[in-house]
Amino acid sequence: MATVSLRHINKKYDNxxxxxxxxxxxxxxxxxxxxxxxxGCGKSTSLRMVAGLESISGGDLYIGDTRxxxxxxxxxxxxMVFQNYALYxxxxxxxxxxxxxxxxxxxxxxxxxxxxxxxATLEISxxxxxxxxxxxxxxxxxxAMGRAIVRNPKVFLFDEPLSNLDAKLRVxxxxxxxxxxxxxxxxxxxxTHDQVEAMTLADRLVVMNNGRVEQMGPPLELYERPETxxxxxxxxxxxxxxxxxxxxxxxxxxxxxxxxEMGQAIDLTKLQQQELVLGLRPEHLEACEMPDADFVLQVxxxxxxxxxxxxxxxxxxxxxxxxxxxxxxxxxxRGTKVPLRVDRSSIHLFDxxxxxxxx
Amino acid sequence: MHDTxxxxxxxxxxxxxxxxxxxxxxxxxxxxxxxLYQSFLIEDAFGFSREFVWFENFVYLFQxxxxxxxxxVTFLFSAMVAVTAMGVxxxxxxxxxxxxxxxxxxxxLLIWPYAVAPVVAAxxxxxxxxxxxxxxxxxxxxxxxxxxxxxxxxxAMTVVVIASAWKQISYNFIFFLAGMQAIPKSxxxxxxxxxxxxxxRFWQIVFPLLSPTAFFLLVVNVVYAxxxxxxxxxxxxxGGPDNATRTLVYKVYEDGFVGLDLxxxxxxxxxxxxxxxxxxVIQFRxxxxxxxx
Numbered sequence: 001m002a003t004v005s006l007r008h009i010n011k012k013y014d015n016x017x018x019x020x021x022x023x024x025x026x027x028x029x030x031x032x033x034x035x036x037x038x039x040g041c042g043k044s045t046s047l048r049m050v051a052g053l054e055s056i057s058g059g060d061l062y063i064g065d066t067r068x069x070x071x072x073x074x075x076x077x078x079x080m081v082f083q084n085y086a087l088y089x090x091x092x093x094x095x096x097x098x099x100x101x102x103x104x105x106x107x108x109x110x111x112x113x114x115x116x117x118x119x120a121t122l123e124i125s126x127x128x129x130x131x132x133x134x135x136x137x138x139x140x141x142x143x144a145m146g147r148a149i150v151r152n153p154k155v156f157l158f159d160e161p162l163s164n165l166d167a168k169l170r171v172x173x174x175x176x177x178x179x180x181x182x183x184x185x186x187x188x189x190x191x192t193h194d195q196v197e198a199m200t201l202a203d204r205l206v207v208m209n210n211g212r213v214e215q216m217g218p219p220l221e222l223y224e225r226p227e228t229x230x231x232x233x234x235x236x237x238x239x240x241x242x243x244x245x246x247x248x249x250x251x252x253x254x255x256x257x258x259x260x261e262m263g264q265a266i267d268l269t270k271l272q273q274q275e276l277v278l279g280l281r282p283e284h285l286e287a288c289e290m291p292d293a294d295f296v297l298q299v300x301x302x303x304x305x306x307x308x309x310x311x312x313x314x315x316x317x318x319x320x321x322x323x324x325x326x327x328x329x330x331x332x333x334r335g336t337k338v339p340l341r342v343d344r345s346s347i348h349l350f351d352x353x354x355x356x357x358x359x
Numbered sequence: 360m361h362d363t364x365x366x367x368x369x370x371x372x373x374x375x376x377x378x379x380x381x382x383x384x385x386x387x388x389x390x391x392x393x394x395l396y397q398s399f400l401i402e403d404a405f406g407f408s409r410e411f412v413w414f415e416n417f418v419y420l421f422q423x424x425x426x427x428x429x430x431x432v433t434f435l436f437s438a439m440v441a442v443t444a445m446g447v448x449x450x451x452x453x454x455x456x457x458x459x460x461x462x463x464x465x466x467x468l469l470i471w472p473y474a475v476a477p478v479v480a481a482x483x484x485x486x487x488x489x490x491x492x493x494x495x496x497x498x499x500x501x502x503x504x505x506x507x508x509x510x511x512x513x514x515a516m517t518v519v520v521i522a523s524a525w526k527q528i529s530y531n532f533i534f535f536l537a538g539m540q541a542i543p544k545s546x547x548x549x550x551x552x553x554x555x556x557x558x559x560r561f562w563q564i565v566f567p568l569l570s571p572t573a574f575f576l577l578v579v580n581v582v583y584a585x586x587x588x589x590x591x592x593x594x595x596x597x598g599g600p601d602n603a604t605r606t607l608v609y610k611v612y613e614d615g616f617v618g619l620d621l622x623x624x625x626x627x628x629x630x631x632x633x634x635x636x637x638x639x640v641i642q643f644r645x646x647x648x649x650x651x652x
Contacts, residue, residue, distance in 0.1 A: 053548050074554035086545035090567040100553035284535075 002064035002077075002154040003029050004050065004187055007091075010058035011211075016162060019045045020211045023059070027204075030180050032188040036198035037208035037234070046213065048207075050189060051080050051157050063154055074103070079148035080133060080157040084149060085140045087132040087137075092098060093143050094128040098151045104151075106170055118150040121180070126178045141320045145177070149184060156181065156188040174200060195235050207231045220234075229355040232279050232348055237324045238310060240283075244352065245278040247271045258319025260293045265344040266359055276358065279348035282310065285324035285340045293339030297324060302332045311338060373600045391632060397625035404619040416626035425602070426610070433606040436520065437584035442522040444580055445573065449520075449529030453561065455532070456539045466536070473529035477587065481594035484522035488595075499594050508596065514601035515596045519604050522595060539565060540574035578642045582635065606630055 004027040011020035020042045025029065027033050032264045035043040048054035050061060052073035061069050068076045079100075087096050093291055094115055101111045107133075118327045119125040132140055146290040148156055158177070162170045180190050191197050198205055198217045206216040207230070226232035232240050245252040245260075247268045252260040262268055285297075293314050301311040311324045312330060324340055332338065332344075362512060402409040420426045437544075449470060455648055458465055472480070488508060490496050496506035508514040550560045589608050592598060598605035598613065605613065607627065617625025 051548075053550065053551070073548070073552045078548070080552050080553065082545040082549060084543060084545055085550040086543065086562060088546065088550070090570075099555070103554035103559070147549075198499070 001060075001188055002158050004048070004155055004189065005062045006046070007062070007063060008059035009046070009056060010047065011049060011054065012043070012057040017212060021051075023213060025206065025213075027187055027189065028219075029187055030185040031178070031203045032178075032190060032201060032231060033204050033206060034190045034192060034198045034202035035188045035206045035208055039193060039213075041208040042211040043193075043208050046159055047189055047191045049157055050076075050155070051075050051078055061324055064352040066159045075079070076155075077153050078155045078157055079151055080155040080159065081148050081161040081226050083146045083160040085132070085144040085164075086115070087140060087143055087147075089132055091131075091148075092128065093124065093130050093132065093135070096132065097128075097146050100147065109309065114150050115146075117172065121149070121183075122146050138173065140172055141165060141178075142170075144257065145180065149180065152184075152186075154187065156186050158188065158190040158192075160192055161190075162192070163194075170197070177201065179236060182336050183307070196237060197205050199235065207234055226279075226348065227340070227357050229277060229350045232357075236281060238282050238308060238325065240348070241280045241282065241320070241322050242279050243280075243318065243320050243322075245349070247274050247276065252276075254278070254295075254315070255320075258315055258318070260294055260342060263344055267349070268359075275352045277352055277355070278348040279350060280342060282325035284343040284346045285322075287324070287326055287330070287338050287342065288341040289341050292341050295340060297322060297338045297340050299332055299334060299336050299338055301334065304329060313338075327338075366557055374377075394625045394628045394632070397621060398629045399622075400625075403620045414620070416572050416622045417630075420623060420626055420630075428602060429605050429610045432516075432602070432604065433585065436516065436523075436588075436604070436606055438590070439516070439520045440523045440527065440584040440636075441577055441580035443520060443533050444527035445576055447524070448528045448576075449535050449573075451528070451532050451570075452535035452539055453565075455536055461644045467506045468530075469528045472526055473533075475526060477523075477526060477590035478551040478594050480526045481522050483592075484518060485595045486523070488518045508600075510600055512600055515600055516602050518595050519588070522585060522591045527580055529584055531580065533578055534572050535569065542568050557594050574645060575642070578638055582638055585631070586635065 006025040007022050009020060012018045023046060035046060037043050045054055049056050054072060056069050060067055065181050088099065097115045097118060098111045099113060118225055119128055123144060124139065124146060127135060127139060132143065135143065162173055165173060174197055190201055202219050204216060205219045205222050207214045207222065209230050215231045222231060223235050224277040226235065243254055245254050250262045251266050253306055254260065297311060297313040298316060299311050299313040301312040307329050309326045311326065313322060315322065348357065350356060351358055399411055399413055400409045401412050409645050413577050420580065435632055455462065456464055487493050487495050490507040490509065499506045506514060508518045546564060550564045555563060586608055588610065592606060593602055596604045598609045608631065611627045614620045614627065
């Protein structure tokens with residue numbers, strides 16, 4: 001059990017490329033932090049620096065009270081689950097799980113006891129004599145998890161551990177990981193590019209972009225109050241709709257001559273004549289009767305998902321594709337005009353230049 | 360569904376295979392058949408008379424201590440060539456795998472010796488080891504050793520092993536390096552996190568994963584040492600001193616082309632043929648199935 005703190009961490013490669021700029025992150029004991037972002041944002045590099053697989057160019061990394069910048073991976077008391085599982089193909093499942101303990105000189109009978117217990121937790125006891133080649137993807141994933149928990153390390157590190165699994169198994173393992181992490185109460189850092197995985201697993205979410213932290217906080221807080229346009233666009237599926245808007249009185253003027261009166265919910269008077277970016281989540285665009293409508297969506301494509309229906313289309317005179325999510329199974333034909341109403345309390349406004357949140 | 364391509368035309372496949380088949384027949388099957396036939400004959404040195412003697416040549420060979428000595432020399436020589444060539448290649452590959460800057464140049468330089476013909480390689484080593492004019496014996500004199508592989512059997516063997524192994528190192532190196540680079544980096548990283556020292560990581564993770572490559576190379580190296588080192592031996596020691604470096608292949612040459620005992624020479628070739636078939640079978644049986652894991 002330990003806290004992890006990253007203080008002013010920098011990563012600069014020999015070729016001058018700066019992968020991480022001034023990363024600060026305090027992870028309290030037992031918390032699961034998810035680093036999420038597009039590929040190349042520096043999330044994996046950050047994780048590998050914590051693991052000791054990548055050198056740290058600047059700043060301090062603490063696990064517990066120890067500064068571990070210059071310690072070997074083995075001395076940091078961490079365990080890592082890799083994307084490709086990284087199981088030793090020539091060793092049995094038992095030996096795979098026991099390898100770390102053997103190297104640390106744990107007595108043989110204790111190794112057996114620990115491996116058996118971990119295997120039982122993960123329901124892979126019957127697989128212990130098998131070689132990794134004989135296992136399915138999900139089973140390999142469990143063995144990789146087993147190898148991590150058997151040592152009872154201070155920190156778990158997960159590097160996109162579910163990316164190689166099919167969709168159904170991914171959901172199952174996601175729940176499993178959450179359950180295990182809570183059961184063991186081990187501080188964890190989890191890296192993924194999948195925002196659904198990030199949202200569901202995280203105690204705290206860190207959204208990264210271009211080697212910088214865009215925003216961190218509880219997942220729902222980030223979802224409901226994204227500080228930047230990047231975070232707003234990255235979280236949520238289908239993604240948020242954006243369109244440029246100009247303020248006039250307490251009203252937003254959208255391209256194509258559409259207007260959005262704010263009413264009492266939001267006061268725009270301080271932003272007169274400013275150019276902004278309006279962000280609307282698909283689920284906050286609700287089909288309604290014509291008199292209540294803010295605008296009319298010309299439907300181009302319908303995606304029935306069962307529980308929900310997605311409407312893709314454009315507003316007349318506006319080039320931007322727009323998505324609206326309606327709950328339930330509603331039959332819409334291509335080309336129908338659907339009147340939509342905007343939930344005023346959940347609109348997002350960003351500055352056009354800095355892309356930072358205004359409202 | 361067939362998992363192989365099926366041609367409708369019955370003749371075309373044979374036509375397309377014909378060039379390869381003709382070459383195989385003319386240059387492999389026919390001479391092999393000739394050797395087999397000749398091994399049952401005793402012929403006088405001038406070719407005036409020949410007598411069909413069944414297995415007499417073979418019986419005579421197996422009773423000849425000279426032949427058994429040659430057999431012993433060959434196995435010893437092959438083992439030493441394989442171990443030296445593979446050991447050095449593995450070491451070089453392990454180092455090349457870590458090189459970051461100038462890796463291309465380094466690899467190219469290591470691969471070059473493979474392009475050198477065996478005889479040229481042998482001449483190179485012959486010059487370096489020459490007791491009168493060689494640079495290595497000259498240096499050895501300073502530490503009080505008088506090198507002469509024309510007299511000393513052990514030294515003669517050392518020369519042929521070094522000259523033969525040197526050429527094979529490049530080949531082994533390429534395979535070992537390719538094998539190492541095929542091992543996912545995350546495996547090594549996982550082992551590092553699991554607390555394995557670099558030494559343990561190599562012997563417990565990398566090496567077992569290279570074992571199929573190593574086994575393949577072992578067979579290839581043994582075949583090389585058996586059959587392709589004639590040039591090296593001919594250019595350096597001529598099988599001497601006192602037949603200390605006369606391998607089976609060299610004895611085939613000596614008995615056949617120098618001694619003109621064609622029957623015995625053919626019989627020896629047939630035995631070598633059986634050995635190479637055995638090695639090939641081993642290779643196909645085990646290498647194709649991948650050893651270890």
